[in-house]
Amino acid sequence: MKRSNLLMIPGPIAFDKDVLNAMGAPTRSHVAPDFINEFGQAIERMRAVWQSKKGQPFIIAGSGTLAMDLAGANLVEPGDKVLVINTGYFGDRFGKLLERYGAVVEHLRTKPGSRPTLEEVEAKLKAFKPDIVTATHVDTSTGVVNDIKGLGALIKKYKALFVVDGVCSVAGEEVNMDRDGLDLVLTASQKAVAVPPGLALLVAGPKAMDKFSNRKTPVPNYYADWANWLPIMQAYEARKGAYFGTPAVNLVAALNVSLGQILDEGLDARFGRHQKISACCKAAIKALKLKQLPLKDEFAASTMTAPYYPAGVAGGDLMKVMKDEGVIVAGGLLPELKDKYFRIGHMGSVDIGDLLKTIAALEVALAKTGYKFTAGAGVAAAMKEYLK
């Protein structure tokens, strides 16, 4: 019997059947009344999930990188100083992207698996006086989570705009724009938001919208210009049809279903569930005596886990055995350590059964690649953590 593989990578993830049914339903006109209603509802639900009462949501066809481009194109004017709190691959990407829009970028970097302390960030804020600060909430290349609450409070004091790349966090890690002073939080559909790839999603808070409205120079990108999209978002929210670029009708319908499920579950319950599954995964990895990329437990995200391969085990072989056992994980992404570690995503509906299957497949793969460990140690540790 051929069974489908369990997709345990940090995005795209496995999707709920009601979300997939919305994807497979006959495509409607983008101005059909029921679709207009779903689009409007999705906009309202984004505000609730991002915890931003006054923010402006944007739902635009594209991937997470487009969401980053939307932030860059609309917020940056030539000469603006941007501090990138860089915890990996996606910090590098954000820096390069912002330079295209004329930003003067400085990176605050740390060694892989670490993150800058609030004191280090404050020293940089004093010295560099940035107009904008960006941070990757969870850098998917390292599995390191930034303390965006602490950063938000600090950055507010220095009057810079705080832009958060939440591609590997929104709807999985706690994001609270209003409480934490986050001025823009962007993501993509395919991770914890739990919708197939293809939507760039962001909420821009009042300070970000003010910076956009007070621009002295035109937005140097036609598709990304909020001036084109703002009237569309406002029209759909007012339950009126509008057109700038054809919306991804089925994806938007699927987004509305998924956001409804997220809010039905409750944000705190959802974040707690992600923390629990993550704790089970990390307990298993520790019990198997594999090191993890994040250097401290409190640096480790709850949406993913990044274990190192044991010495002498070829990563490709390990991942191949796991796939033969029906579980797909992802290889490394950080260029300097790419072949030394792998990544397990545990977002969306991942439950203890999925996780146990993943750890069991990992144990089979470790055994077949010659690693010495006590059989069942990982599975037992995950169960023990789960039943705590």
Ligand code: PMP
């Ligand atoms: N930022 C982060 C933290 C990501 O994990 C990703 C995708 N893995 C991106 C940005 C870019 O998103 P996309 O691949 O959808 O363009």
